[in-house]
Amino acid sequence: MSSLFNIAAMSFQADRRTFYCSIHTLNKMAAGTAVKSDNFTKQGEQEAARCDTRAQLIERGCKLDEIISPDNRVIADKKDPLSDSFSQQEPVQLSPQKISLNLRPGLPSKFSVSFKRAEGYPVDLYYLMDLSYSMKDDLENVKGLGQALFTALNNITKGNAQIGFGAFVDKTVLPYTNTNKKKLQNPCDVDEEQCQAAFGYRHVLGLTPNANEFTNKVKDQFISGNLDSPEGSLDAMMQAAVCGDKIGWRNSSTRLIVLTTDAGFHMAGDGKLAGILEPNDERCHIGGNLYVKSNEMDYPSVGQLAAQLEKNNIQPIFAVTENVRTVFQQLSKMIPKSEVGVLSANSDNVVGLINTAYNKLSSKVTLTHDNLPDNVRVVYTPKCGDGGGEQSSAGESQGVCDNVKPGKEIHFEVTVTADTCMKDQSFIIRPLGIKDTLTVTLNTECECECQRSSGSSSHPHCNAKGKVTCGICSCNSGFVGQFCECSIGNKDERSLRASCQKDNGTECEGRGDCVCGRCQCHNSESGKSYHGDFCECDDDHCEKFQNKLCGGNGKCNCGKCNCNPGYEGSACQCKVSKESCRTLNNTECFGRGKCKCNRCECNEGYQRPRCQTCLGCADPCQTKLTCIECLGFDSGPFKKNCSVACSLSIYHEMVDQFTISGKSCRVKDTESCWIEFKLDQLVGEDNYKAEILKQRDCPEPPSVTAIIGGSIASVALIGILVLMLVKLLLYMKDLKEFKKFENEKKKCRWADADNPLFKNATTTVANPTFTGE
Known part of the structure; x- marks a missing residue:
């Protein structure tokens, strides 16, 4: 039953309905001991039907004493009365101080929180001053303002004020400060000027009630200097916030930091200019009254500073000059409980400025909380009375009362809602800038307090095979079902339930009960029944x-x-209409699509509106060429079965000239003849009418005589050319050999000697007619 209530509560959580669990009445009969059970749930109906609104349960026959309805409970564990004025004991300004909530998931719970500012509440004011050279005139005025500051604060706190003093300039590294040794000791431009050495942040005086001590310490201060305009304001404020033991903040006091400057501020990331990469660790690093990590640690971010100021209940007052007023107003928006005032040229109005800012801060009460547990929502409704109330601009996460007079009691209505079950979760509610807190502890009621059992293990309501506990059957071994009506026999319950799962999914799709291996479907949100073998169908989620x-x-x-x-x-x-799908030839989408919703849904490639043209389709001049060839000229691949392959897709006629206005085609057929034809696509995807020119443009046949004569002449010419080439090669070879012979001949040397074989003639014949002349 405990899990039942939890499931039902979660199922109705979206509309935040109130839930009640019904139990069955156990009546004792006059004769003997008999138990009668009200059949609240029907066969197959989910047990979550027991959880509904009180009115619905009563309408279904439940009696008031049969309804279990856990209510939200608010218990004030500590509620000390509010104090009228400050005394030696710590005053109480917020009541109650501790609250325990026992909630039902999704059901809001409200309680009231009271606040009253105790009169004469102490004030600790830490004066944090910019001592760069441009603040020279301001320092001289502040040296004489000690008594005036104490007087103004004592008027507010009835003599219970403390003042401290700190100073800052900037990190003593380039590019913020001149690191020349002489300039570090005297950063002022004028040599005769009395000027103290450069520094980041210095704690001068802890909080003290002695006005003379404050005045004397401030008089000992001198101006310093640096290079750039933005200063290390955030560094100084962070140290003043986290070094509570050094500053001397009291536990019971209003803590104020008054920052006076005429320049902007450096923040996280600016340290990279000086090679300082270590993030600010939000810890105290004061040694010898100086911030010793100034040159090693980056400036804090605005978020880090705001978190530490809120954590330590410190409220800053930015007393700045007119030139940087806008900058600090933007900073003030990011820091809760802060005010901005404009200094005069020499800061002579600082006392009045602090007094005005303090009155604004103390008259505005902002109630808020720290980190909430998951799935918990808190809304504040201010009940300010004469003080006037306004919702925070941040939404409902804060409650604000403005213009609250001292000693006036105001109230806030706090609404807390837990959306899920939880145990021993807590969070803190506090007024910003005030130490008082309210601790809220959360627990939820996620179980029905019902343990009533019939005791008998053979209750009639459970078909004598189980007992009734809080109206639900607990079956004996071997039986399952809402009323133990199913005997599992040799099968285990797991196998029965598996038959109620579609594709090993959720049992009955989460919409029904598995009874003896079959789904009995529940009702849908509209009251209709889910249906199908696995309750997968409903009649509520169509388009x-x-x-x-x-x-x-x-x-x-x-x-x-x-x-x-x-x-x-x-x-x-x-x-139902097909008017927009009709074509001029009274067809529907040209037979290339279907008409749905009076609009053509075309087959692939064909374009709307009426599927007349096709993008991306093959060129019909090429695809229909073989059919045109066989139909018109009895040639081509389809020559033997042309009537079968083409007559059903192309209606053709032979023409001397074209008449239809279809697609013009001029292509070559398998005989290299140019064929010209026109195609007009008819109704349907593959249905054409073709007009084919009777005459083809075929090339002239070749001349046999010319071919033979040309061949012979070509052979003869080639033979002559070959012979001439051979003759030329032989001639070239002979010429080469002759030249070689001539060269060798020139190199020979002949010897003068007689031929031993030569003999002179032995017979001499004289010519008788030779005269000798």
Whole structure:
């Protein structure tokens, strides 16, 4: 039963309904001991039906004494009365101080918180001053303001004020400060000027009630200097906030930091200019009254500073000159409980400025909280009375009362809602800038306090196979089901339940109960029943049109719309009509698509509106060429079965000239003849009318005589050319050999000697007619 209430509570959480668990009445009969059970849930109906609103349960027959309804409980564990004025004991300004809440998930709980500012409440004011050279005139004025500051604060706190003093300039490294040794000792431009050495932040005086001590310490201060305009204001404020033991903050006091400057401020990330990369650790690093980590640690971010100021209940007052007023107003928006005032040229109005800022801070009461547990919501409603109330600009996460007079009691209504079950969770509620807190401890009621049992293990309500506990059957071994009606026999319960799972998914899709291996479906949100073997179907989640299920023109069945006569479409959004799908030849989408919702849904590639043209389709001049060739000229690949392959897709005729206005084609056929024809696509995807020119443009046949004569002449010419080439090569070879012979001949040397074989003639014949002349 405990889990039942938890499940039901979560199922109705979205609309924040109130839930009640009904139990069955156990009546004792006059004769003997008999138990009668009210059959509150029906066969197959989920047990979560026991959880509903009180009115619905009563309407279904429940009696008031049969209804278990845990209420939210608010217990004030500590509620000390508010103090009227400050005394030696710590005053109480917020009541109650501790609250315990026992909540039901999703059910809001309200309680009241009271606040009253105790009169004469102590004030600790830490004066943090910029001592760069441009603040020279301001320092001289502050040296004489000690008594005036104490007088103003004592008027507010009835003599219970303390004042401290600190000073800052900037980090003593380039590019913020001149690191020349002489300049570090005397950073002022004028040599005769009395000027103290450069420094980041110096704690001068802890909080003291002695006005003379404050005046004397401030008089000992001298101006210093640096290079750039922005100063190390955030460094100084962070140290003043976290070094409580050094500053001397009291536990019971209003803590104020008054920052006076005429320049802007450096913040996290600016340290990179000086090679300082270590993030600010938000810890105290004061040694010898100086911030010793100034040159090693980056400036804090605005978020870090705001968190530490809030944690330590410190309220800053920015007393700045007119030139940087806008900058510090933006900073003030990011720091809760802070004020900005404009200094005069020489800071002679600082006392009045502090007094005005303090009155604004103390008259504005802001109630808020720290980190909340997950799934917990808190809303504040101020009840300020004469003080006037306003919602925070941040939404409902704060409650604000403004213009609250001293000693006036105001109230806040706090609404807490836990959306899930939780145990021993807590958070803190506090007024900003005030030490008093309220601790809220959260627990939730996620179980029905019902342990009533019939005692008998054979209760009639459970078919004598189990007992009744809080109206629900606990079955004996071997039986399952809402009323123990199913005997599992040799099967275990797991196998029965597996038969109720579709594709090993959730049992009955989470919409029904598995009874003896079959799904018994619950009712849907609209009151209709889920249906299907696994309760996978419902009649509530079909497509809508104009915010109506199935456009109001059909019925939803298992996620699909069954349209009424005369309507069509996925959401029955269209009246049946094909007017816009009709073509000039009275066809529907040219036979290349279907008309749905009076609109053509074209086959792949064909374009709307009427599927007339096709993008990306093959060129019909090429695809229909073989059919044109066989139909028109009895040639080509389809020559033998042309009537079968082509007559059904092309209606053709032979023409001397074209008449239809289709697609013009001029292509070569398999015989290299140019064929010209026109195609007009008819109704349907592969249905054409063709006009084919009777004449083809074929090339002239070749001349046999010319070919033979040309061949012979070519052979003869080639032979002559070959012979001439051979003759040329032989001639070139002979010429080369002759030249070689001539060269060798020139190199020979002949010897003068007689031929031993030569003999002179032995017979001499004289010519008788030779005269000798």
